[in-house]
Amino acid sequence: xxxxxxxxxxxxxxxxxxxxxxxQVPGDWNxxxxxxxxxxxxxxxxxxxxxxxxxxxxxxxxxxxVAIFLGARNPLIEATGRIYVEIIRGxxxxxxxxxxxxVIANAVGIENRFVVGxxxxxxxxxxxxxxxxxxxxxxxxxxxxxxxxxxxxxQWQSFRLVILPQAVRLVLPAVAGQLVSLxxxxxxxxxxxxxxxxxNAREVxxxxxxxxxxxxxxxxxxxxxxxxxxxxxxxxxxxFSYER
Amino acid sequence: MRLIIKxxxxxxxxxxxxxxxxxxxGTVNSLVLVGPSGGGKSTLLRILAGLxxxxxxxxxxxxxxxxxxxxxxxxxxxxxxxxxxSYNLFPHLSARENLILPLVHVHGFSxxxxxARVEEPLRRFQLSEHADKRxxxxxxxxxxxxxxxxxxxxxxxxxxxxxxxxxxxxxxTAEVLDMIEGLxxxxxxxVLVTHAMNFARRVxxxxxxxxxxxxxxHGPAKTVFEDSKNSRVASFFEQVLx
Numbered sequence: 001x002x003x004x005x006x007x008x009x010x011x012x013x014x015x016x017x018x019x020x021x022x023x024q025v026p027g028d029w030n031x032x033x034x035x036x037x038x039x040x041x042x043x044x045x046x047x048x049x050x051x052x053x054x055x056x057x058x059x060x061x062x063x064x065x066v067a068i069f070l071g072a073r074n075p076l077i078e079a080t081g082r083i084y085v086e087i088i089r090g091x092x093x094x095x096x097x098x099x100x101x102x103v104i105a106n107a108v109g110i111e112n113r114f115v116v117g118x119x120x121x122x123x124x125x126x127x128x129x130x131x132x133x134x135x136x137x138x139x140x141x142x143x144x145x146x147x148x149x150x151x152x153x154x155q156w157q158s159f160r161l162v163i164l165p166q167a168v169r170l171v172l173p174a175v176a177g178q179l180v181s182l183x184x185x186x187x188x189x190x191x192x193x194x195x196x197x198x199x200n201a202r203e204v205x206x207x208x209x210x211x212x213x214x215x216x217x218x219x220x221x222x223x224x225x226x227x228x229x230x231x232x233x234x235x236x237x238x239x240f241s242y243e244r
Numbered sequence: 245m246r247l248i249i250k251x252x253x254x255x256x257x258x259x260x261x262x263x264x265x266x267x268x269x270g271t272v273n274s275l276v277l278v279g280p281s282g283g284g285k286s287t288l289l290r291i292l293a294g295l296x297x298x299x300x301x302x303x304x305x306x307x308x309x310x311x312x313x314x315x316x317x318x319x320x321x322x323x324x325x326x327x328x329x330s331y332n333l334f335p336h337l338s339a340r341e342n343l344i345l346p347l348v349h350v351h352g353f354s355x356x357x358x359x360a361r362v363e364e365p366l367r368r369f370q371l372s373e374h375a376d377k378r379x380x381x382x383x384x385x386x387x388x389x390x391x392x393x394x395x396x397x398x399x400x401x402x403x404x405x406x407x408x409x410x411x412x413x414x415x416x417t418a419e420v421l422d423m424i425e426g427l428x429x430x431x432x433x434x435v436l437v438t439h440a441m442n443f444a445r446r447v448x449x450x451x452x453x454x455x456x457x458x459x460x461x462h463g464p465a466k467t468v469f470e471d472s473k474n475s476r477v478a479s480f481f482e483q484v485l486x
Contacts, residue, residue: 147332149295151346151394152322161349165336242336242378 063129325395
């Protein structure tokens with residue numbers, strides 16, 4: 001049996017069980033009430049998609065830069081990276097969003113809440129990404145750097161041609177997991193009044209009093225974002241793979 | 245090549261791995277460094293190859309003095325080749341890509357020219373059929389021969405080989421030693437660190453016995469191997485040649 005066929009079978013089985021369980025729920029379903037608000041779901045989903053894509057790209061860039069900071073010889077640069085990671089990882093995203101929007105963005109004069117939301121989310125995820133990258137870069141044996149120097153590569157060439165391609169393969173699974181988290185963490189952006197996917201579902205629930213009918217589409221909507229991401233990561237992993 | 249080293253010292257923390265090591269060779273094709281593990285052979289070779297900067301002292305190859313800054317050392321490394329004990333090929337690239345990488349990214353060849361240039365050496369050393377495999381799919385001997393080729397295809401002024409057979413089975417050792425002997429026949433200059441004493445004897449124009457961070461004995465192979473004046477050297481050979 002092929003692997004993707006097995007995936008389809010298991011996914012179908014799980015879906016069937018869930019649907020069966022739904023039939024056991026007492027009372028009537030109110031899909032028509034929720035259907036009225038379908039525009040809100042679509043709009044919210046698109047906002048979440050846009051925010052996630054932007055912070056996803058940005059968080060990879062932040063992660064790489066901070067990972068290089070963490071490995072720097074200069075103690076001031078290393079400390080900057082370390083303190084950034086510890087502060088971001090040690091505090092709730094909720095607080096970072098509120099501080100970011102009402103204090104920092106206000107101080108530097110950024111008013112667009114989408115921009116602030118994207119930046120804070122990327123900064124949050126970037127701290128985790130930095131540690132993943134640092135681990136990957138450190139896992140490449142020192143002898144590889146030696147070998148790169150011996151053939152006369154510059155430090156940057158050695159990083160780009162020798163270290164990075166090997167590290168990418170090592171970190172891909174962890175990075176994919178972090179990006180999936182990022183997409184789901186974007187639901188917190190509603191605290192700075194961004195009308196993203198989860199906020200819209202919550203509103204539909206409060207208009208219709210149909211909780212499950214409002215939140216089941218939410219789950220499916222998030223899967224529509226995260227599954228393609230996981231699939232892409234697995235495909236990349238396969239194309240980077242080699243025996244060590 | 246002619247190598248002159250004066251008062252070479254290398255300290256790691258408080259340990260002196262090389263201690264005012266000095267040597268002056270004649271004009272030779274091959275210099276072989278032998279001696280006990282931890283005696284400083286590999287440390288010396290890394291300095292000669294421009295990979296490490298010594299604490300103090302000078303190294304002169306054919307009137308060119310080795311510089312002490314990374315930028316100049318990098319230029320120097322581009323003119324020499326280095327082969328490591330554990331091959332150190334790039335595992336994410338095929339054997340052929342490993343050979344092409346320095347040609348394209350360091351020596352300015354186009355990809356096509358680089359491809360053409362590695363074809364003949366791959367064939368000569370019976371590695372053509374393995375050229376598209378990655379290092380993990382090749383035997384240790386094949387890997388080391390690719391590593392030697394990688395150092396050779398850039399036409400270096402000289403090669404540095406750090407225990408190139410220490411990680412290999414006896415059969416594979418033979419194929420790598422054959423290749424190094426071929427280098428000698430083709431007139432390529434090299435400095436070799438090895439524990440293969442009979443081989444050292446065969447290929448060395450001069451042998452230097454390195455121990456306790458300094459040169460304990462130096463001269464033509466025969467003289468060094470039969471150096472009974474130095475008890476440290478004599479007991480070492482007594483052990484390894486038994």
